[in-house]
Amino acid sequence: MKNYIQEIWRTRYFWLALVHMDIRARYRGSALGLGWSLLNPIAMTGIFCVVFATLFQQNIATFAPYALTGLTLWNFVSQTMAMGCNTFHQAEAYIRQHPVPMAIYPLRLVLANAFHLVIALVLAIILSTWGTGFAGVLPLLSLIPSLCLIVVMGWSIACLLGLMNVYFRDIKHLTDVGLQVLMYLTPIWYPEKLLREKGLAWLVNGNPLVPFLHLVRAPLLDHQMPSLETYGAALLVASAFFLLAAWSLKAREPKLIYFL
Amino acid sequence: MAHIRLENINLTFFVKQDAGFTLKDFLVGGFFRKHYKPPMQVQALDNLNLEVHDGQKLGVIGHNGAGKSTLLKMMAGIYKPTSGIRDVNGRISSLFDIALGFEQEATGWENIRFRCYLQGETPASVRSKQNEIAEFSELGEFLEMPVRFYSAGMRVRLAFSIATAINPEILLIDEVLSAGDLAFQAKAHERMRDMIARARLMVMVSHDLDSTARLCDRIAWLEHGKIRQVGPAAEMVKAYREWSHNPGGKGKNKTGGTVTTAA
Known part of the structure; x- marks a missing residue:
């Protein structure tokens, strides 16, 4: 265990260079550059504001940051899940050449995605400051540990899906379907209150993504630190997924190469 | 030992x-x-x-x-x-399937760097080596291009130049004796011999x-x-x-x- 982590640290230049390349490759040859990261959530937020602010009779100043934070986190989750399925297949050439810890391949993916998440979050902070005023230093600082939890969660999901996809090649397709379902079940752009009022509170409480949404929304929308319950739930979910992913990787890593 | x-x-x-x-x-x-x-x-x-x-x-x-x-x-x-x-x-330094494992979207220079890291180099040691690697590969300005546009021969040249720029302790080689065109092959053989001479121990597979x-x-x-x-x-x-x-x-x-x- 200790050795494994030391190995990850020893190979840091390798995976950091890969993360760097992933980020650069996405913007190579595009005039907008970083703007592409932001275009999708901005455009979607604009549409939701026009449609749903009217439909649900929401105030745009609060609804816009609500939708943007939701979409930002959702983009991270869906990208991580969709790309996570291929994380080990994509690394096959490296796996066949050098015995480096395989945990670095989902790490590469999740760090590149986290970069875009941070950029979009900065935009969300600006938008929420415009909409509802400055959130305060402490609530904004709480975003840093929250991001760490989100990255741990993302690594675990990418690792699990990547492993499963090595053994069952239809996991990729199932994930695409699952993402569609999850998108409608999660209060990303529709107000969470609506579900609770309609007696569907269990749908919110049982959704493992909701605590992470709260982690981001509490400081930006309510100008508060996330509640202890939110921290507890997020910590529980993240560590459960992490332990499952780490255990699966440990059990599967020695023989994974034969199945790639 | x-x-x-x-x-x-x-x-x-x-x-x-x-x-x-x-x-x-x-x-x-x-x-x-x-x-x-x-x-x-x-x-x-x-x-x-x-x-x-x-x-x-x-x-x-x-x-x-x-x-x-x-x-x-x-x-x-x-x-x-x-x-x-x-x-x-x-x-251990190993040379297996060296022509594989390029990041297609990244330039030749970027690929030099991250493959060196994979071979255990640090940013400081890469800085001192990358020019020598570039020179040996004779790829010149092509190194500014994404590897996606390289021909098979150019890829092998680059891969070989990177893979052999090491100071191996234990060297494991699997069938990488031929690389590139005739002129390059003569150079490549000499470089291989040098590298093998530097190694403390070598195991090689070849037909x-x-x-x-x-x-x-x-x-x-x-x-x-x-x-x-x-x-x-x-x-x-x-x-x-x-x-x-x-x-x-x-x-x-x-x-x-x-x-x-x-x-």
């Missing part, structure tokens, strides 16, 4: 029988007990014993499928032995018997995942040549055992 010691190593492979199965197949097959083909098992290394000491250059020969590449990948730690002791002392005999002092002859014979390079090459021309002939198989004709 670098060394490799292998004791009673067994390695069993899993080979997928079809393109890979789906979760659906698994669930359906699991419930109804049909359509489910378990992966095939292949015994690639069979109770193998071998020791390589500091200063030795060992060549591994044998016909296709004898387990040469598997042996090398097991030494490198890429394949884990199913049972037995693998004791390796020293930092080119002459160069194996030239570069190695000892040769291990592998057959069906077992060591058939180990000995001085020249003798082993002679024995292997004779056996290849006349398999199973007059008392050549000193180790006994069954010998099947090489396909």
